[in-house]
Amino acid sequence: MMTCNQLFIDRVKREWRYQISVWRTAVDWTVALYVVLPIVTVFLYFYISLWQTIPAWMGILPADAVIPVLLLFFVSGNLRLFIQEGDLLVFLSRPEWFSAIRKRGLLYSMGVHFLGTLLFVILLMPFLLYHFELGPIHAAAFIIFASMSKFLFLFVGEWLEIRRYSLWKKGPVYAVMFAVFFAVIHLSLNAFVWMTMFTLAGGMALPGMFQWRSHLHAFSYDQQLERRHRTKYSSLILGVAGMKTSSAETIRKSPLIFPKSGRLFRNRNPYNGLAEAFIKSQVRNGKKLFYLAQILGITLYAAIVVPPGLTGLMLVAGLGMWIYMIHTYWRSFLQSSTIRLFPFLPSDRKRAWNRAIMIATLPAAVTLALVWAGFIL
Amino acid sequence: MEQLRVHIKQAGYDTSSPVIRDIRFAIRPGEIVGLIGANGAGKSTLIKSILNVIDYLEGDVSFQGKQETLAYVPEQPIYLEDLTLWEHLELAASVYQLEQEQFRQNADRLLLLFDLQDKKHRLPSSFSKGMQQKMMLVIAFLIRPALYVVDEPFIGLDPKATRILIQRLEQERDHGAGILLSTHVLDTAEKLCDRLLVIDRGRLIADGTLEELRLQSGLAEGSLTDIYHRLLERSI
Numbered sequence: 001m002m003t004c005n006q007l008f009i010d011r012v013k014r015e016w017r018y019q020i021s022v023w024r025t026a027v028d029w030t031v032a033l034y035v036v037l038p039i040v041t042v043f044l045y046f047y048i049s050l051w052q053t054i055p056a057w058m059g060i061l062p063a064d065a066v067i068p069v070l071l072l073f074f075v076s077g078n079l080r081l082f083i084q085e086g087d088l089l090v091f092l093s094r095p096e097w098f099s100a101i102r103k104r105g106l107l108y109s110m111g112v113h114f115l116g117t118l119l120f121v122i123l124l125m126p127f128l129l130y131h132f133e134l135g136p137i138h139a140a141a142f143i144i145f146a147s148m149s150k151f152l153f154l155f156v157g158e159w160l161e162i163r164r165y166s167l168w169k170k171g172p173v174y175a176v177m178f179a180v181f182f183a184v185i186h187l188s189l190n191a192f193v194w195m196t197m198f199t200l201a202g203g204m205a206l207p208g209m210f211q212w213r214s215h216l217h218a219f220s221y222d223q224q225l226e227r228r229h230r231t232k233y234s235s236l237i238l239g240v241a242g243m244k245t246s247s248a249e250t251i252r253k254s255p256l257i258f259p260k261s262g263r264l265f266r267n268r269n270p271y272n273g274l275a276e277a278f279i280k281s282q283v284r285n286g287k288k289l290f291y292l293a294q295i296l297g298i299t300l301y302a303a304i305v306v307p308p309g310l311t312g313l314m315l316v317a318g319l320g321m322w323i324y325m326i327h328t329y330w331r332s333f334l335q336s337s338t339i340r341l342f343p344f345l346p347s348d349r350k351r352a353w354n355r356a357i358m359i360a361t362l363p364a365a366v367t368l369a370l371v372w373a374g375f376i377l
Numbered sequence: 378m379e380q381l382r383v384h385i386k387q388a389g390y391d392t393s394s395p396v397i398r399d400i401r402f403a404i405r406p407g408e409i410v411g412l413i414g415a416n417g418a419g420k421s422t423l424i425k426s427i428l429n430v431i432d433y434l435e436g437d438v439s440f441q442g443k444q445e446t447l448a449y450v451p452e453q454p455i456y457l458e459d460l461t462l463w464e465h466l467e468l469a470a471s472v473y474q475l476e477q478e479q480f481r482q483n484a485d486r487l488l489l490l491f492d493l494q495d496k497k498h499r500l501p502s503s504f505s506k507g508m509q510q511k512m513m514l515v516i517a518f519l520i521r522p523a524l525y526v527v528d529e530p531f532i533g534l535d536p537k538a539t540r541i542l543i544q545r546l547e548q549e550r551d552h553g554a555g556i557l558l559s560t561h562v563l564d565t566a567e568k569l570c571d572r573l574l575v576i577d578r579g580r581l582i583a584d585g586t587l588e589e590l591r592l593q594s595g596l597a598e599g600s601l602t603d604i605y606h607r608l609l610e611r612s613i
Contacts, residue, residue: 253503261463273471284459337455342472
């Protein structure tokens with residue numbers, strides 16, 4: 001008979017097989033050979049050179065420039081519970097397996113995130129050593145501190161998900177967390193004693209959070225969140241590769257934007273209809289908006305911290321990334337079963353894209369242009 | 378004149394293992410043709426072949442007019458998660474360039490008919506399966522195409538909506554539309570369809586009116602259910 005441990009290990013194996021299959025689908029051998037391999041090689045060469053000689057640009061960047069990067073890293077990712085839809089049938093006779101699987105899932109997720117944090121901090125280490133002159137113990141302790149911070153962000157993220165907070169409600173919570181952790185990271189990088197105190201405080205809070213999540217009886221949420229988290233990155237990877245994936249379930253009844261189905265274009269024709277459907281689908285999708293906001297945020301951040309001569313280049317690159325993302329969404333939209341039901345002509349698609357990209361790029365273009373104007377003035 | 382002519386030598390998801398073979402039939406204007414068969418018999422593959430969304434098709438599927446005059450109602454409702462019900466209708470109206478006032482009147486009438494009037498600005502993802510199915514039917518009836526391909530429409534519909542659907546299909550037939558109706562509800566198919574196609578293991582084993590199928594099966598007074606089972610037994 002299968003034990004709880006065997007069941008969990010089996011799920012982890014299946015998870016890895018699934019994620020590898022997604023990568024294989026998106027990155028075939030030609031892409032791996034001609035795109036991924038050269039990028040990795042150049043990156044490794046660049047990274048090793050950072051340990052040998054400190055580049056001039058590193059001195060220009062302010063020391064605290066690393067903190068927003070760390071905060072973005074902390075807020076990314078999620079905890080996995082490995083609870084599945086069919087478990088309700090099996091676990092009815094063994095209710096103790098619910099929390100047992102959750103605990104293993106949480107421990108596994110924390111292990112994976114610890115390794116991820118270790119790798120990320122190692123990547124940032126040349127910068128940290130240069131600006132903060134960390135000693136070996138301080139640097140090692142920073143890995144523990146960063147992991148602890150990441151776990152706290154993940155548990156808070158889980159709490160927000162379970163409370164079904166919309167993006168608009170999550171925003172203020174994260175804004176407060178970002179402000180607090182900005183100060184915490186700044187102090188920790190500058191004084192070992194602060195880092196020790198914050199790590200101990202986090203270490204005391206963590207067991208309580210772990211117990212709360214592993215014993216929270218929310219089967220319906222657990223399996224919904226699990227399904228969403230499982231496909232979160234695979235959907236993005238496949239989307240970028242131009243492949244359609246089904247999106248997570250929606251629980252909203254009415255949209256917040258255009259709640260009365262108001263029209264964007266007065267003239268009704270196939271290309272206006274297609275462009276309008278696309279734009280509304282995008283502006284009502286919190287996840288997609290969040291990705292776009294991230295692109296904008298990273299671009300603005302990069303534009304601020306790079307030397308003045310490179311600001312323009314950063315803004316143009318950011319706008320290019322924005323347009324690329326919109327185009328990825330567009331391809332995915334055209335491949336949806338609903339759109340394929342309708343007999344759009346290639347000329348309709350082309351004209352619709354021209355309209356849609358113009359409108360969808362406007363917010364980013366205006367924001368970036370204002371920032372650029374600010375720099376010039 | 379035929380609304381749809383199907384002459385498929387073989388079709389499927391790859392060339393090495395075709396799912397359907399040697400299928401020939403036609404649908405004339407003003408005719409409801411029932412497509413019946415067991416699960417996995419090849420009904421969905423046949424519908425996909427007609428819609429030209431199949432990976433492998435050897436043969437010919439031709440329409441009297443343009444293919445744009447075809448409406449497809451799938452078994453599993455499909456929709457855009459972030460568009461309201463009304464916006465789906467607007468999208469259909471844009472594609473088929475329906476006149477504004479006429480579109481509004483027809484859309485409101487259909488929504489009222491299918492009890493969806495108060496849901497018009499809701500997202501279909503919050504609907505039950507039956508309501509989503511009704512939405513697909515409203516879109517199809519809004520377009521009023523020359524040919525309908527309707528896949529298992531009765532599953533999930535409440536009795537009132539089922540009755541309305543049957544009446545609407547009959548009205549569309551009377552107005553000259555051709556209708557291909559795939560269903561497992563044989564009692565309804567018997568009453569509604571002018572002609573029946575029976576498909577088994579990828580082959581068309583019968584094509585005719587109920588009377589012709591009775592003759593073919595040797596069950597002079599048999600119901601469609603009896604005839605269907607007899608035809609399947611014979612084809613083994």
